[in-house]
Amino acid sequence: MRAIQFDEIGGPEVLKVTEVPVPEPGPGEVTVDVAYAGVNFADTKARATGYRVPSLPFRPGLEIAGRIRAVGAGVVGLAPGEQVAALTPEGGYAEVVATPASFVFALPDGVPLRVGATLPTVLPTAHALLHEVGRLRAGETVLIQGAAGGVGLVAGQLARLGGAGGVYGVVSREEKVAEALKYGYDEVFVGDGFAEGVRAATGGRGVDLVLDPVGGDTLRRGLEALALFGRLVSFGNASGAEAWQAGQPELYPRGLSVAGFSILTLAQTEPEALRALAERSFALVAQGQVVLPITAEFPLGEADEAHRLMETRTTTGKLLLSLG
Structure with missing residues (x-):
């Protein structure tokens, strides 16, 4: 073969x-x-x-x-x-x-x-990031890096289905904005200035949840975009930057949380959890709720x-x- x-x-x-x-x-x-x-x-x-x-x-x-x-x-x-x-x-x-x-x-x-x-990587990943790890609640606001990529396009739709009060995205190029806006986003920012855009869009409050596959300086800017008691979920390091660290100075003043997720690691360590994620998320595609x-x-x-x-x-x- x-x-x-x-x-x-x-x-x-x-x-x-x-x-x-x-x-x-x-x-x-x-x-x-x-x-x-x-x-x-x-x-x-x-x-x-x-x-x-x-x-x-x-x-x-x-x-x-x-x-x-x-x-x-x-x-x-x-x-x-x-x-x-x-x-x-x-x-x-x-x-x-x-x-x-x-x-x-x-x-x-x-x-x-x-x-x-x-479906196998994108759907369970997006579902887990928002609901299992990110613990999105109805009315909360979300910021998603890579909004026009596979996970990003699905996460925008799932956030909207989950009752998010505001869904914001970040893309690397201006020409990707229109594509992302078709899939659940209220506003999409371009490049590194997204933290300022988030503050403007949320009246200075910031967002409750950030999903970040980039790492490095982008992750640090994501922390800056969080609201009081906000959560950030890291699920990659596309930037190739050195491993990041967040500690007392970044997290304590506003009660922030940082978590991580890897679909491949979950598959190897908790296959039944992966199966449950896949069944829930695949059903949304079969029902036409997510594309x-x-x-x-x-x-x-x-x-x-x-x-x-x-x-x-x-x-x-x-x-x-x-x-x-």
């Missing part, structure tokens, strides 16, 4: 189509004939910096949709031929993928495979082009690889 892997850390050109053996499911595993694979920022970071790469060669890819090919010993509730979406700790850019059964979710009726490939636009699709052999496009930071929504 064909798979994408890289033998060295580097630019998109290190991604190569390789012939590899078709995997067989081990105990507790499922193999999936992949129809679509999601392309994520974490994939580009793995290729460019070695993020979460234990050894080389390495196959990127964190999420897929397709049909179950075979199930391993001990797997219950899943059967060959079933349409599923799945997390793949690695190796999703391949025609057949083996992954733990606890990472595999039956697609709700009416959700096509193409849409299914957008995630697919803005570009590439054949498997053009994974390098998908990475090039993502690294321009001009994209919105979701990028996919098609293997059908």
Whole structure:
């Protein structure tokens, strides 16, 4: 079968189509004939910096949709031929993928495979950030970094569904503002001046909850944008900055809180919690309450082009690889 892997850390050109053996499911595993694979920022970071790469060669890819090919010993509730979406700790850019059964979710009726490939990382992440970790309450205000990206577009909609009193976003480019505004946002700010924009939009109060995948100085500005007793949830470090620290000087005066979340870590440590998140959030897509636009699709052999496009930071929504 064909798979994408890289033998060295580097630019998109290190991604190569390789012939590899078709995997067989081990105990507790499922193999999936992949129809679509999601392309994520974490994939580009793995290729460019070695993020979460234990050894080389390495196959990127964190999420897929397709049909179950075979199930391993001990797997219950899943059967060959079933349409599923799945997390793949690695190796999703391949025609057949083996992954733990606890990472595999039956697609709700009416959700096509193409849409299914957008769900495994984005939907549970956005839901957890707002409700489980961020503990959003009706009437509260939210600020979401990366508002035009996959998580950002979904989080804007979920915040609105959750009764938020104000939903504000931050994007890196002016041309992304209009796209974000279609998906639940009241106002979208561009670039590093968002803290001042938030203060103006909230009458000087600030927001109750900030969601931050950027880290570094952006995270510190997010703390400045919080209201009294506000919460910030970190779920990435796209800036590549040194690990941040927040302590008494930043948190004590206004009773601020900082929390963190990683969907991949949750999948490995609390798979049943992940399944509950997936079921709740996938249902919203099946019901038509949440949508995630697919803005570009590439054949498997053009994974390098998908990475090039993502690294321009001009994209919105979701990028996919098609293997059908």
